[in-house]
Amino acid sequence: MLEKLERINVLYDIYGDLLTERQREVIVLYYLNDYSLGEISEHYQVSRQAVHDMIKRSVELLEKLEEKLGIYQGYFFRKEVLNQAMELLSPGELTEKNIEKLKIILGELYRENEGE
Amino acid sequence: MLEKLERINVLYDIYGDLLTERQREVIVLYYLNDYSLGEISEHYQVSRQAVHDMIKRSVELLEKLEEKLGIYQGYFFRKEVLNQAMELLSPGELTEKNIEKLKIILGELYRENEGE
Numbered sequence: 001m002l003e004k005l006e007r008i009n010v011l012y013d014i015y016g017d018l019l020t021e022r023q024r025e026v027i028v029l030y031y032l033n034d035y036s037l038g039e040i041s042e043h044y045q046v047s048r049q050a051v052h053d054m055i056k057r058s059v060e061l062l063e064k065l066e067e068k069l070g071i072y073q074g075y076f077f078r079k080e081v082l083n084q085a086m087e088l089l090s091p092g093e094l095t096e097k098n099i100e101k102l103k104i105i106l107g108e109l110y111r112e113n114e115g116e
Numbered sequence: 117m118l119e120k121l122e123r124i125n126v127l128y129d130i131y132g133d134l135l136t137e138r139q140r141e142v143i144v145l146y147y148l149n150d151y152s153l154g155e156i157s158e159h160y161q162v163s164r165q166a167v168h169d170m171i172k173r174s175v176e177l178l179e180k181l182e183e184k185l186g187i188y189q190g191y192f193f194r195k196e197v198l199n200q201a202m203e204l205l206s207p208g209e210l211t212e213k214n215i216e217k218l219k220i221i222l223g224e225l226y227r228e229n230e231g232e
Contacts, residue, residue: 017184068133078229
């Protein structure tokens with residue numbers, strides 16, 4: 001659940017601007033502020049089922065945007081690869097072998113950037 | 117004009133999936149296949165003004181998506197910075213000064229990735 005929460009949190013950060021105000025609100029209330037379905041349904045004066053459906057559709061939209069645009073996936077790929085590169089540049093680490101590794105890593109970043 | 121065309125081409129590659137089928141069609145016909153407003157208006161049996169408005173709205177939507185998500189901007193930033201990094205790794209280039217430059221460059225990439 002924590003992993004799902006983190007994922008929704010990041011997807012919301014990236015794509016939240018493309019949601020409607022209501023879609024943003026239910027995600028913030030339910031996932032970020034930990035309100036219950038019952039509390040949100042009282043707040044909007046709609047059924048719990050309606051709130052459940054709204055939340056579900058909002059998350060599906062975030063996932064659909066990620067499927068089409070892949071910003072989140074690219075972010076994690078780059079983060080991991082850049083961490084590897086920075087380790088190789090630590091003092092005393094820059095052997096000839098590590099320079100070769102660094103070239104490979106930069107090549108990976110380049111190809112990812114070109115969408116290859 | 118060529119610069120604008122290139123920009124629309126890349127934005128279309130990135131965000132085209134988020135447009136409606138009709139919006140995609142007019143962009144492909146007008147910008148990528150170089151049809152005239154007259155030809156497109158005949159094809160759809162609508163006025164030239166209607167075609168003009170459709171094209172305008174479609175491009176505005178692409179630009180709005182870029183404004184909110186910045187995939188295109190990030191792509192060019194990374195391309196430029198990665199090119200600099202690869203030059204520094206060319207044979208014979210890896211002086212101590214260049215290693216420092218490389219660290220700075222990787223730090224820039226890291227911060228850009230974190231949205232800083």
